[in-house]
Amino acid sequence: MAQTHFGFENVDEAEKARRVRQVFDSVASRYDVMNDLMSMGLHRVWKAYTVSVAAVRPGDRVLDIAGGTGDLARAFAKQAGPQGMVVHTDINEAMLRTGRDRLTDEGLALPTMVCDAERLPFKSGSFDIVSVAFGLRNMTHKDLALAEMCRVLRPGGRLLVLEFSKVAAPLAKPYDWYSFNVLPKIGKWVAKDEASYRYLAESIRMHPDQQALKGLMKDAGFGHVDVHNLTAGVVALHAGIKC
Ligand SMILES: C[S@@+](CC[C@H](N)C(=O)[O-])C[C@H]1O[C@@H](n2cnc3c(N)ncnc32)[C@H](O)[C@@H]1O
Numbered sequence: 001m002a003q004t005h006f007g008f009e010n011v012d013e014a015e016k017a018r019r020v021r022q023v024f025d026s027v028a029s030r031y032d033v034m035n036d037l038m039s040m041g042l043h044r045v046w047k048a049y050t051v052s053v054a055a056v057r058p059g060d061r062v063l064d065i066a067g068g069t070g071d072l073a074r075a076f077a078k079q080a081g082p083q084g085m086v087v088h089t090d091i092n093e094a095m096l097r098t099g100r101d102r103l104t105d106e107g108l109a110l111p112t113m114v115c116d117a118e119r120l121p122f123k124s125g126s127f128d129i130v131s132v133a134f135g136l137r138n139m140t141h142k143d144l145a146l147a148e149m150c151r152v153l154r155p156g157g158r159l160l161v162l163e164f165s166k167v168a169a170p171l172a173k174p175y176d177w178y179s180f181n182v183l184p185k186i187g188k189w190v191a192k193d194e195a196s197y198r199y200l201a202e203s204i205r206m207h208p209d210q211q212a213l214k215g216l217m218k219d220a221g222f223g224h225v226d227v228h229n230l231t232a233g234v235v236a237l238h239a240g241i242k243c
Pocket of ligand 1: 020024066067068069071089090091092095115116117118132136138139140
């Protein structure tokens with residue numbers, strides 16, 4: 001079987017999918033509080049920026065991939081309104097269930113589906129907007145997943161990829177120190193899971209940087225791709241147009 005990476009380790013592709021599932025099974029119940037703690041609330045700003053760039057209009061059909069606990073799906077649903085449709089999806093049932101329960105508690109019932117981004121169960125051209133926030137990094141075949149995202153968009157439709165990226169050089173050392181010393185400790189104390197948060201730090205280093213991801217998106221069929229660096233490149237938003 002082909003090899004890939006899980007953080008800094010080389011593993012079989014099937015082993016990577018199994019271990020990614022284990023990570024999100026383990027963290028699902030503490031995922032939201034961990035996000036706020038680790039990013040000091042910044043993930044809310046990054047997501048709000050993504051929502052503003054997406055500019056979902058009433059009536060739009062939106063697919064949120066790797067949607068987890070539903071932050072983007074919730075914001076998009078408010079904009080798409082009753083004439084629109086937002087489909088909240090994730091490969092991991094524990095994450096999706098946590099998100100669905102949270103949205104239901106807030107009075108929002110969205111179509112929710114377990115699905116693998118590498119094999120999307122939707123007809124070509126079904127959506128105006130596709131989003132994936134902090135999910136692409138965990139996928140085994142990013143090229144396949146991006147090609148699937150392109151396929152399910154209508155011509156002129158847009159993909160928003162929000163993901164950790166390559167931080168500006170002057171911040172690299174303190175960011176490494178924080179990622180490898182502080183993050184796993186917060187994971188240990190709050191989520192009782194140090195290893196998953198070490199994987200988070202490692203997986204960020206293994207993810208394609210801004211230009212490499214832009215290239216992958218172009219290869220997948222996006223004619224135009226804009227890159228927005230956020231927080232000095234800690235995170236980048238890639239916005240691709242299917243054209
Ligand atoms: C860090 S969470 C992001 C959740 C949410 N989008 C957010 O921004 O808070 C990453 C999510 O990617 C999902 N994921 C990993 N591989 C996937 C795949 N192949 N297809 C769909 N989702 C996947 C995980 O199950 C997990 O819920």
